[in-house]
Amino acid sequence: MHPDVSADLAELDSTLKTVESVLDVEELRRRIDELEHQASDPDLWNDQDHAQQVTSELSHAQTELRRVSELRQRLEDLPVLYELAEEEEGEAQTAALADADAERTALHADIEAMEVRTLLSGEYDKRDALVNIRSGAGGVDAADWAEMLMRMYIRWADRHKYGVEVYDTSYAEEAGIKSATFAVKAPYAYGTLSVEMGTHRLVRISPFDNQGRRQTSFAEVEVLPVVETTDHIEIPEGDIRVDVYRSSGPGGQSVNTTDSAVRLTHIPTGIVVTCQNEKSQLQNKISAMRVLQAKLLERKRQEERAEMDALKTNEGASWGNQMRSYVLHPYQMVKDLRTSYEVNNPSAVLDGEIDAFIESGIRWRMSDAQQSG
Incomplete structure (x- = not known):
């Protein structure tokens, strides 16, 4: 194997080891076992919110473990690809080496993407x-x-x-x-x-x-x-004005013949949120409340941490x-x-x-x- 290829594989191995260390693969396996045990409990779905939290975390942990395990396997397979290529001759060798190089390039990109994921350690980074x-x-x-x-x-x-x-x-x-x-x-x-x-x-x-x-x-x-649900963003009913109106589509055409679209105005802050894509007024109101809560959570974060102002500016969309x-x-x-x-x-x-x-x-x-x- 060419010395440059060997050095590159050693560098990839070092980066992947860092990723595995940050993810704490052994702890991830332990957590998956624990969550699988919780998910198999027949009483789990008595509490829908908790059940969804467990199944969502389990799915995410399994995906993370699968991704990092697949990267490790691909990295271990690469030297074998190069060895097999060197055993070939002529055009077959050229083609096999090109395949091995293409896999090495793809693996670089995938390991880098996984490494970037490990940099996401902010309080809310894991969320939708x-x-x-x-x-x-x-x-x-x-x-x-x-x-x-x-x-x-x-x-x-x-x-x-x-x-x-x-x-x-x-x-x-x-x-x-x-x-x-x-x-x-x-x-x-x-x-x-x-x-x-x-x-x-x-x-x-x-x-x-x-x-x-x-x-x-x-x-x-x-x-x-x-x-x-853990964010404790409670909005008193008296702080919200609810307006309902008819949904409209492109060119002003009416999407819905009933007043199902909802506009929420948060009176203390003046924040206005609209939702019109759901079929019913109730669904639109629930979705609009989610958006309003997210905006109020962001406002709260900004008040608590002044440096958040640098991330979110109130200037209009222009050159500035x-x-x-x-x-x-x-x-x-x-x-x-x-x-x-x-x-x-x-x-x-x-x-x-x-x-x-x-x-x-x-x-x-x-x-x-x-x-x-």
């Missing part, structure tokens, strides 16, 4: 994420841009087989959306997506300008952790607080303005290929926290 997208400056182009971003995140979730639940979509009159709120349901969804928070800027030839001029548009992405630029004209580029990571394939990014941006964002946040600490 609540994503809110709002169109900013740029008129109809900005509304179209907000919808493109929503599609990007949903495609990203689909790629990873994460569940998505859309709570509210407020359509703009001509095209696109004014705002949307949806949940991404997966372990560490909040920790992962929280680095996407900020203003996203698009530069392109406007499809809505009959003179074909270049247009700059902005959209704001807010990411919140989903509230759990951009975090990523997407340029479709006069050249093709997507660039993260915090990490300087960039790619020249915007169509792939807008189709959900954002893992590299997320990983570099998590590493940047970690190094930034260490420097400021």
